[in-house]
Amino acid sequence: MYSATKMLLNGHIQKRRIKCGKPSCRCTKGARHDAHYHVWHLDGRRYQVFVRRDQVPEYVAACSLNRALTATLRAGRAEYKRILRRSREMLQTEKT
Numbered sequence: 001m002y003s004a005t006k007m008l009l010n011g012h013i014q015k016r017r018i019k020c021g022k023p024s025c026r027c028t029k030g031a032r033h034d035a036h037y038h039v040w041h042l043d044g045r046r047y048q049v050f051v052r053r054d055q056v057p058e059y060v061a062a063c064s065l066n067r068a069l070t071a072t073l074r075a076g077r078a079e080y081k082r083i084l085r086r087s088r089e090m091l092q093t094e095k096t
């Protein structure tokens with residue numbers, strides 16, 4: 001099914017235990033929250049962005065979709081190189 005919100009994301013979703021900083025919150029007494037971050041690397045730098053709880057499934061899906069697509073492209077490139085090599089070998093054979 002096509003979804004307008006479907007996206008591709010590099011990197012992964014990381015779950016962390018945090019203190020939110022609100023003085024009235026239970027986390028001040030040690031019960032930390034689960035917080036999710038989208039983490040990715042670009043040009044040797046690490047980036048992270050907070051992901052809202054209700055958006056976590058969508059972000060997780062976007063990361064795995066990207067991983068799957070990357071794997072498919074890599075496999076396609078390997079196949080392309082293999083065919084190209086084979087074609088060159090055949091051309092070489094014809095010339096001699």
Ligand SMILES: [Zn+2]
Nearest residue numbers: 020021025027
């Ligand atoms: Zn808190």
